[in-house]
Amino acid sequence: MNDAAHTPAQQTAESTRPKSTARRSGLLICGIVLVTIVTVTATAWKSGWFETPRPLPKGITQDQFDKALQDFRGLFQKEPTHDDALMLLAESAIRREQWEKAVACLTEIPSDHDRYGLSARLQEAQAFLRLNRAVEAERSFLGYLKLAEQHPENETASKENQAVARQWLTFLYAVELRFEDRHRILRGLEKSGIIDIYEAKQLYFPSLLIWHSNLGSERLSQYLLHDPDDLVLNIAAARYMTHEGKPQEAKEQLESLLANHPADKQLIAALLEALREMADDDEFARRVAELPAFEQSDPWLLTLMRAEGALLAHDWSGAEKYLRAVLEADPASPAAHMGLGRSLTEQGRLEESKRLQERSLRLAKIRVTLSEVNRVSADAALELADHAEQLEMADAAATFRRLAASMQSTNEQGAAR
Numbered sequence: 001m002n003d004a005a006h007t008p009a010q011q012t013a014e015s016t017r018p019k020s021t022a023r024r025s026g027l028l029i030c031g032i033v034l035v036t037i038v039t040v041t042a043t044a045w046k047s048g049w050f051e052t053p054r055p056l057p058k059g060i061t062q063d064q065f066d067k068a069l070q071d072f073r074g075l076f077q078k079e080p081t082h083d084d085a086l087m088l089l090a091e092s093a094i095r096r097e098q099w100e101k102a103v104a105c106l107t108e109i110p111s112d113h114d115r116y117g118l119s120a121r122l123q124e125a126q127a128f129l130r131l132n133r134a135v136e137a138e139r140s141f142l143g144y145l146k147l148a149e150q151h152p153e154n155e156t157a158s159k160e161n162q163a164v165a166r167q168w169l170t171f172l173y174a175v176e177l178r179f180e181d182r183h184r185i186l187r188g189l190e191k192s193g194i195i196d197i198y199e200a201k202q203l204y205f206p207s208l209l210i211w212h213s214n215l216g217s218e219r220l221s222q223y224l225l226h227d228p229d230d231l232v233l234n235i236a237a238a239r240y241m242t243h244e245g246k247p248q249e250a251k252e253q254l255e256s257l258l259a260n261h262p263a264d265k266q267l268i269a270a271l272l273e274a275l276r277e278m279a280d281d282d283e284f285a286r287r288v289a290e291l292p293a294f295e296q297s298d299p300w301l302l303t304l305m306r307a308e309g310a311l312l313a314h315d316w317s318g319a320e321k322y323l324r325a326v327l328e329a330d331p332a333s334p335a336a337h338m339g340l341g342r343s344l345t346e347q348g349r350l351e352e353s354k355r356l357q358e359r360s361l362r363l364a365k366i367r368v369t370l371s372e373v374n375r376v377s378a379d380a381a382l383e384l385a386d387h388a389e390q391l392e393m394a395d396a397a398a399t400f401r402r403l404a405a406s407m408q409s410t411n412e413q414g415a416a417r
Contacts, residue, residue, distance in 0.1 A: 054082050057104035060089060068092075083109050087116050094123065099130045111147060118147045118156035122165060129168060132222040135230055138172055141165045163194040170199060175216045175223070177236045179206055180300060183329075190399060197375055197403050204388065204396040207333040208367045212243035231261060235270050242270075247277040269302035276308060285312055294322070300329050307339055319343040331393055334363050362387055378407035 056065055068088045072080035080088075090105035106124035111117045125140030144165050148157035166185050173182035186203040189195040201209060217240040224233050234257055241250035254271040261267055268291070275284040288309030291302075298306075307322035320343045326336040341356035366387045372380040385400035 054108070057086070057089075057101075057108050059101050059104050064089065083113055083116055087120070090120075090123065094127065097130075099127045102127045103131065111143060118144060118151065118154050121147060122156065122161060125165065126168065129172075131226070132219075133226045134172055134176070134223040134233070135227045138169065141169050141172075159192055159194060163189060163192060167199070170202070174202070174211070175219045175236075176232055177211065177216075177239050178232065179211075180329075182206075190395075195399070195403075197373055197381060197400075197407075200396075200399050200403060201370055201373060204393060204399070205332045205366060205370060207330055207335065208363065208370055212240055216240070217244070231257065231264065231267070235264075235267050239270050239273065242274045242277050247274040250274040251278065265302050266299050269299050269305055272305040272308075273301060276305065281312060285309060294325075296325065300326060303329075304333075304335060307336070311339055311342065314346070316343045316346045320347070331391065332363055332366070334360060334367075337363065359391060362390055376407060376411060378404045378411060381407060 056062065065085055068085040069080050072084050072088055086105045086109055090102045090109075093099070093102035093105065103124055106120045106127065109116050109120040111121060113120070121140050121144035125137050125144060128134075128137035128140060145162060148154070148162050148165075151157055166189050169185045170182055170189070173179070173185065182202065183206070186195070186199055189199055190203060195203070217237075220233060220236055220240065224230070224237060227233055234253065238250040238253045238257075241247070241253070251271065251274045254267060254274060257267055258264075258271065268287070272284060272287060275287065288306065291306065294303070294306060303322050303325050307319045307326065310316075310319035310322060319339060323336045323340040323343065326333055327340070330336070337356055337360045341353045341360065344350075344353040344356060366384065369380060369384050369387065373384055374380075381400050381404035385397045385404065388394075388396035388400060
């Protein structure tokens with residue numbers, strides 16, 4: 001059949017076939033190119049190539065930043081992001097104990113960064129502490145712990161790292177005389193199974209330990225240099241004054257703070273403590289009478305001051321109520337035992353009062369034993385466990401027995417070497 005025999009439709013189909021094939025090929029190539037562009041763009045975006053330029057941290061020069069970028073490329077054979085360079089600079093500064101530079105870099109790394117967020121908060125918290133910037137250190141430690149709870153799969157959220165954060169918070173709260181906050185953190189350490197003998201002593205026998213030390217007072221003074229207007233730090237400073245034999249100075253400082261914070265219960269409790277130390281019974285009684293209604297969540301010191309006020313007023317049942325609340329929070333409080341014993345005696349409940357006196361005598365023995373308990377004194381830890389058992393403090397007894405067993409094992413291994 002020759003060309004002339006083809007119908008017009010056949011001729012049209014045959015004439016258009018090559019053009020249709022070419023068009024399809026062109027569309028396919030365009031599709032491949034588009035997919036490639038999207039893939040490359042996504043990769044570039046993820047790698048930070050299109051990041052908006054961010055200002056450099058304080059104290060970091062462009063040359064230093066550029067060198068960090070270059071070092072990162074050499075170490076990891078990939079293109080760094082801004083945060084990669086910041087973390088490299090921060091870790092270098094930490095090794096050199098350049099804490100200001102480390103903080104400047106770490107605080108620029110966002111908490112939601114999938115690789116560096118948790119690590120940045122934990123490392124900056126410790127750097128802040130090195131700089132005696134307690135308020136910022138606490139914020140960063142708490143921020144880290146919150147992130148660790150939200151992202152337990154992150155390697156920086158390990159039980160060991162969380163214990164480090166809690167141990168530093170325990171130290172901070174001890175210096176700042178924030179015993180309720182310290183108790184909460186110590187409970188977390190005990191629950192996790194990572195609590196040492198010193199922390200266990202603070203958890204179970206806080207009122208039997210010397211807390212108003214010169215070391216704590218000096219450290220607090222350093223904190224105040226960075227945050228002179230912080231209310232919590234100023235309350236603690238006044239409480240140190242009270243126990244250093246300067247209650248009048250403490251009273252004056254606390255009253256000036258009270259003008260701007262009239263409802264702060266920690267502040268009111270510290271003022272009452274200073275008045276009690278001054279033996280100003282009239283002013284003490286007047287301020288106790290002005291207190292808002294009692295709540296279980298009140299600071300331990302405020303509840304103890306309520307009890308002191310009730311004892312002064314011979315309100316024996318009221319004193320008993322408050323003192324039992326103190327003992328519920330701090331079962332080894334010697335002041336609460338003494339006051340409750342007196343309250344029960346005045347109510348004619350002599351047998352109960354006698355049992356309180358016996359407990360007080362045991363607490364006196366515990367105070368002596370506590371000074372002998374350290375990380376290698378297994379026998380002293382066992383003695384402490386026995387005392388706790390006699391006081392019906394089952395959790396304390398179990399913890400000290402466990403710690404004593406661990407000490408014995410460590411001591412035996414050391415002797416075998």
